[in-house]
Amino acid sequence: MEIEELLKDIGKLNFNQIVKRETILYIDSNIRSRKESKKIITDGQKLFTNKEDKIIYNLESINYLNIKVEEENSRIRYDFISNYEKKVKRNDFKFDIYEQQQYHQYKEFESQKLYYQSMIFYAVRALQNLGISGLEQNAFSxxxxxxxxxxxxxxxxxxxxxxxxxxxxxxxxxxxxxxxxxxxxxxxxxxxxxxxxxxxxxxxxxxxxxxxxxxxxxxxxxxxxxxxxxxxxxxxxxx
The missing domain is CATH 1.20.1440 (de novo design (two linked rop proteins))
Known part of the structure; x- marks a missing residue:
């Protein structure tokens, strides 16, 4: 292939979309292995060499992880957790294996949510190190x-x-x-x-x-x- 044709083909690529796609694939694969949250973010950033790609990587990580947080949040019944813990504290409930299993399942969902949120924290810090500031004060709810x-x-x-x-x-x-x-x-x-x-x-x-x-x-x-x-x-x- 001639160099002119090769350059023309490269010019058709959307590099931002490639970074976003690679980010989601990387984050998803490491989430499954339950890798340490800070290491996932810092190691992932090393996949990219220029500053713009690193910024896109961290932004896409935050966006994807926010979706994961919402997914876990929708699965948690906080009222159930609160009532169960009150009963345990007062020792005033009959042993119910189903109720106990539900409680531990909701707590696992909560743990997973916190895991995603910790990754978001490190991605925000990485963006700040790259010169993107004021993220907390200026963030969307x-x-x-x-x-x-x-x-x-x-x-x-x-x-x-x-x-x-x-x-x-x-x-x-x-x-x-x-x-x-x-x-x-x-x-x-x-x-x-x-x-x-x-x-x-x-x-x-x-x-x-x-x-x-x-x-x-x-x-x-x-x-x-x-x-x-x-x-x-x-x-x-x-x-």
Whole structure:
């Protein structure tokens, strides 16, 4: 293969997506072996040589581990744990093997959740060492993430309708959808950088007839999405 053809093929690769995919494969395989949480994060970062890849690795680790935390959280019945421990403390319950098994199962889920959270801690520290600061103070809460995901899904639904209704806009809509889908993985950036990222993505489309037409059709959803966080250029676009 000629060097020009080889370079052309390399240019087609999405390196960010490759880093994200390798990150999930690495984290997942090491979780199964119950490797020490700090070692998983620090050893994984060594897989990548440049700073940008290391940042993406840590961000994707946090995003993936937050999903795992929510999965474990949904499996835990904290009311059951609390009531069981109160009974044990008072010695006022009859021995029930099923109840005991349930308790230990919920505690195992809780332990797994803490294991994931400890990895998130080390990934945040790694990002701080790479120059990404203010993550704790500027972080999204779980409820905020849930609400923003709902707003993104509403925009994606509207874009799907536009895409199937107007084939001429298909490719442009597909590009915009790709950006909105990617926003869901960028919450670890923190609120300030996340809204800078989303605003920048929207602004990059402004000025063409196709995108102006699309944004006009999804204007109500965009207003809801940028509520209280729109920069002047976005505000002007949505008026």
């Amino acid at each position: 779980n409820n905020e993430v849930i609400e923003l995901n709902k707003k993104i899904d509403a925009i994606l639904d509207k874009l799907n309708n536009i895409q199937f209704g107007q084939q001429i806009l298909f490719d442009t809509v597909e590009d915009i959808k790709t950006d909105f889908i990617s926003f869901k993985t960028d919450y670890p950036l923190g609120k300030r950088k996340w809204y800078q990222r989303t605003s920048g993505a929207i602004i990059s489309y402004v000025g063409t007839k196709a995108t102006d037409e699309i944004f006009e059709l999804i204007k109500p959803e965009l207003k809801d999405f940028f509520m209280h966080h729109a920069i002047p250029v976005i505000t002007k676009l949505l008026t």
